[in-house]
Amino acid sequence: MRETPSLIVRYVARRAVPFIQLYALYVLGHGEDGPGGGFQGGVIFASSFVLLALAYGWGQGRKHVPEKLFDLLAPAGCLLYAGIGFVALLVGGAFLQYEAFVGEGADHATKHHAHHFGLIGIELGVMLTVTASMVILFFEMSRPDEEGAFGDGASQEDVEALHDGSAATEEAPDA
Amino acid sequence: MHDVHVVITVLVLVGVLTTLPRVLKGPTLMDRILAVNVIGTKTIVLLALVGFLQVELGIARGAPANDYARAGFWLDVALAYSLINFIATIAVLKYLERRARSPDVSNSEELA
Numbered sequence: 001m002r003e004t005p006s007l008i009v010r011y012v013a014r015r016a017v018p019f020i021q022l023y024a025l026y027v028l029g030h031g032e033d034g035p036g037g038g039f040q041g042g043v044i045f046a047s048s049f050v051l052l053a054l055a056y057g058w059g060q061g062r063k064h065v066p067e068k069l070f071d072l073l074a075p076a077g078c079l080l081y082a083g084i085g086f087v088a089l090l091v092g093g094a095f096l097q098y099e100a101f102v103g104e105g106a107d108h109a110t111k112h113h114a115h116h117f118g119l120i121g122i123e124l125g126v127m128l129t130v131t132a133s134m135v136i137l138f139f140e141m142s143r144p145d146e147e148g149a150f151g152d153g154a155s156q157e158d159v160e161a162l163h164d165g166s167a168a169t170e171e172a173p174d175a
Numbered sequence: 176m177h178d179v180h181v182v183i184t185v186l187v188l189v190g191v192l193t194t195l196p197r198v199l200k201g202p203t204l205m206d207r208i209l210a211v212n213v214i215g216t217k218t219i220v221l222l223a224l225v226g227f228l229q230v231e232l233g234i235a236r237g238a239p240a241n242d243y244a245r246a247g248f249w250l251d252v253a254l255a256y257s258l259i260n261f262i263a264t265i266a267v268l269k270y271l272e273r274r275a276r277s278p279d280v281s282n283s284e285e286l287a
Contacts, residue, residue: 023258027251044258054265054269055265
């Protein structure tokens with residue numbers, strides 16, 4: 001996948017990416033009282049990276065997505081989710097019972113706040129996992145070389161060179 | 176007020192239906208892509224219209240007159256839909272562009 005020749009697409013993609021990511025955070029924050037939540041926010045966040053890769057090419061898009069970091073983020077989200085659940089268990093509540101964070105004696109408003117923060121916490125965990133998984137899936141499925149030919153250390157030049165050389169023959173059968 | 180909204184919604188719906196044949200039997204691939212894109216754009220307008228229609232109907236049935244915040248849910252969905260629509264179109268065009276570049280594409284006239 002090389003850089004798109006269209007200046008308009010590249011410009012729009014560059015300008016749109018921050019807004020898409022901001023919108024993903026908005027969707028994440030409104031998960032409790034509207035359409036949205038961790039999964040939807042994560043998918044929208046990941047779509048911004050997909051747009052970058054589509055407009056600027058696989059190698060250039062990869063630069064914004066450190067492979068090791070996203071490989072870590074996917075399980076880290078699960079850990080955040082389960083961690084909040086088990087912390088609630090440790091302080092004497094049930095699994096994922098957010099009210100347990102502030103104890104039995106707290107007034108209603110404090111419990112309400114604890115519930116909100118716990119909910120945002122697990123939504124954040126879901127978002128991290130979904131974003132990382134979507135990004136990893138996209139970049140692995142659209143990898144321009146043979147399966148794992150370069151492994152983790154493929155430089156952009158390697159990927160582009162291989163793509164320029166063999167893409168045509170690679171796709172001839174289904175054309 | 177919501178009569179106007181109903182009329183506009185039906186008109187946009189008719190617009191979607193008239194675009195549908197172009198998707199089903201558009202002579203070239205580009206016709207189909209453009210038609211799908213048009214339907215996507217009209218769907219965004221429809222989502223916004225249906226959101227306000229719901230609010231208008233709620234007000235007509237006795238909801239407070241400043242209830243327009245509820246349409247925000249629908250606008251959120253419309254916004255997300257427009258993003259996905261944009262990215263999907265670029266992705267499909269990118270795929271076609273790659274296919275058109277390979278040397279022995281037998282159906283290259285279809286891509287023109």
